[in-house]
Amino acid sequence: MTIWRIVLKSLRQHALSTAVTSISIALAGGLLMAVWSVKEQAQATFTQVDAGFDAVLGARSSKLQLVLNAVFHLEASPANIAWADVLDIQKHPGVELAVPIAMGDNYRGYRIVGTTMEMFTKSEYAPGKRFVVEPPGRMFDPNLREAIVGSFAARKLGLTYGSKFRPYHGLNFNEDEQHEDEYVVVGVLEPSNTPADKVIWIPLAGVQNMSGHSAETATDVSAVLVKLRSVMAGPSLEQLYNKRGNRLTFAWPMGATMAELFNKISWFDRVLALVAVLVAVVAAGSVLASIYNSMNERRRQIAILRALGARRSTIAWTVVLEAIAIATIGSLISYVLYGVILTSAGAVIRAQTGVVLDPLAWHPVLVCAPLGLIGLSAVAGLVPAWKAYQTDVAANLVPTD
Amino acid sequence: MPLLEISGLRKSFVSPDGAKHTVIDVPEFSLADKAQVALSGESGLGKTTFLNLIAGILKPDTGTIRLAGQEVSSLGESARDRLRATTLGYIFQTFNLLPAFTCLENVLLGMSFGPGADHAHAEALLKRVGLGDRLRHYPRQLSTGQQQRVAVARALANRPKLVLADEPTGNLDHANSRAALKLIRDACAENGAALLLVSHDREVLGQFETVLDLATINRATKPAEATV
Numbered sequence: 001m002t003i004w005r006i007v008l009k010s011l012r013q014h015a016l017s018t019a020v021t022s023i024s025i026a027l028a029g030g031l032l033m034a035v036w037s038v039k040e041q042a043q044a045t046f047t048q049v050d051a052g053f054d055a056v057l058g059a060r061s062s063k064l065q066l067v068l069n070a071v072f073h074l075e076a077s078p079a080n081i082a083w084a085d086v087l088d089i090q091k092h093p094g095v096e097l098a099v100p101i102a103m104g105d106n107y108r109g110y111r112i113v114g115t116t117m118e119m120f121t122k123s124e125y126a127p128g129k130r131f132v133v134e135p136p137g138r139m140f141d142p143n144l145r146e147a148i149v150g151s152f153a154a155r156k157l158g159l160t161y162g163s164k165f166r167p168y169h170g171l172n173f174n175e176d177e178q179h180e181d182e183y184v185v186v187g188v189l190e191p192s193n194t195p196a197d198k199v200i201w202i203p204l205a206g207v208q209n210m211s212g213h214s215a216e217t218a219t220d221v222s223a224v225l226v227k228l229r230s231v232m233a234g235p236s237l238e239q240l241y242n243k244r245g246n247r248l249t250f251a252w253p254m255g256a257t258m259a260e261l262f263n264k265i266s267w268f269d270r271v272l273a274l275v276a277v278l279v280a281v282v283a284a285g286s287v288l289a290s291i292y293n294s295m296n297e298r299r300r301q302i303a304i305l306r307a308l309g310a311r312r313s314t315i316a317w318t319v320v321l322e323a324i325a326i327a328t329i330g331s332l333i334s335y336v337l338y339g340v341i342l343t344s345a346g347a348v349i350r351a352q353t354g355v356v357l358d359p360l361a362w363h364p365v366l367v368c369a370p371l372g373l374i375g376l377s378a379v380a381g382l383v384p385a386w387k388a389y390q391t392d393v394a395a396n397l398v399p400t401d
Numbered sequence: 402m403p404l405l406e407i408s409g410l411r412k413s414f415v416s417p418d419g420a421k422h423t424v425i426d427v428p429e430f431s432l433a434d435k436a437q438v439a440l441s442g443e444s445g446l447g448k449t450t451f452l453n454l455i456a457g458i459l460k461p462d463t464g465t466i467r468l469a470g471q472e473v474s475s476l477g478e479s480a481r482d483r484l485r486a487t488t489l490g491y492i493f494q495t496f497n498l499l500p501a502f503t504c505l506e507n508v509l510l511g512m513s514f515g516p517g518a519d520h521a522h523a524e525a526l527l528k529r530v531g532l533g534d535r536l537r538h539y540p541r542q543l544s545t546g547q548q549q550r551v552a553v554a555r556a557l558a559n560r561p562k563l564v565l566a567d568e569p570t571g572n573l574d575h576a577n578s579r580a581a582l583k584l585i586r587d588a589c590a591e592n593g594a595a596l597l598l599v600s601h602d603r604e605v606l607g608q609f610e611t612v613l614d615l616a617t618i619n620r621a622t623k624p625a626e627a628t629v
Contacts, residue, residue, distance in 0.1 A: 002510065002513035002514070002518070005506070005510075005513075006510075009499075009501040009502060010501070012501065013501045300497075301499060304497045304499060305499075305510075305514075306458070306482070307456070307458060307485065307491055307493075307497070308485070308486065308491075308510065308511045308514055308555075309482050309483065309485040309486020309487070309511075309514035309515055309559075310482065310486075310514050311478075311479055311482045311483075311514075312478065312479075312482075313479075314514075393453075393458045394449075394450075394453045394458050394459050397458075397493065397497060398495065
């Protein structure tokens, strides 16, 4: 109790340096936790999101490009595939569901995806979860120029039930390339926290027959999302399309394809770990510098405490505990910073990919980073503590000011 | 048996030029239980060093200091800290109150290194020295005389057997000096503590029945040498 009383008084006595040092710890902790959490959550989410499908069939290209394009609605489509290929895979005995999608247009930067009703009636974007249209909306009529809009896109574009819009050609927004066709929003999807939230869905024929699109490719699609009857069908289809054929690519399994991406950038993990360690060391160094620089003015107080009977070890402990207290205050503030950074980063990631990060999601870094910083600060506190331990009592009992 | 017995005590310091200067050389000194003794001596005669040796803040080069049955000079550092916290009270010329702590906290802090904080006793002591209405005041909010009284209360907080007072009235005016001295002597008597006070002030020394000249008991007292 006495030690803590001395520590608290000292923190109050050096309020400015306590505040500045705590904030530097908070910045380090918040940054560490946020960067690590964003990385971990992004990796976990990108390798788990599959929109309820097992594979993607598309034109010959890399598996990664196909998955990014067809599932995450990122990247451009490598090329189109013929309708006959869609029919072929739909008839394959190992395939439970094959839903074609066609892309090539946008509305103010939000991708328009043409598809069939099966995307909403037969597929589940997560186990037991299907896309649901918010009241009073309904699914589009495949024969009409109707659209249903993902929740995020609807909010950003201000599209609601009954809104009308004219798509723009291409995947990137160019004001000069607006199509003549006018679509009516007949529904807004409930949030699914998947990339589908940032997409405008229209009937497949709508994209294929959009004014200005080539009539020769009117039956082509960009890709086919495939759900297998059993995982056993995967290797044979991969063999069929990837090994024996040379026109198409069968991206299976999707999670492994995305994991491959993160494996390719695993060096980034190591750089991140190194930066994290450096940030933590610098923050702990600020604790050391802050306390060490105040040791001269503390000498007399230390000498008085010693004259009153305080042991050398007690004095040293108060300094270490002060370092721990500063780091603890900083760590508590770091959670606020973590929340702010993750919410901001989450908003950007969601806007770009539709993937939602959860600031409240548990990850060991949320405990390890603050504890690590507190531990490092305690170690840093040993240096001024040693100086305090060695303070000459007799020489410092007389005021020097 | 005396409360304090000193025999063959020597303490030297090495000056920056490497020369060794003996500051304390006391062959014999003793203080009876509950006695009140003043040591006279001009500045620079090693009065503070002598008190610091008794308090165990400094370790002698040779000699023995026996305080309340304990051989101070042979104790380890922790044991000397413990002795200071339980057996000794120390009143400094500059009071040495901790500025971040209130009057009450300054007294309680002295207790906490010894037998433990006793709020009632601390408050009673501060009331005794006339600061019952200043318990939550910080030292900067007190006059010099009031700060001295807090220092007296702190020195007596652990019911010490011996109170060492180093020029305790050196920073006080004449009126406050007399009052402070009376308070120290009365408070020590009431608490059954012996008092060893050092001063060069004739007015202060005149208040004591027993006054010893440091120059007599300390064979090393050559003012030019004793600069510590």
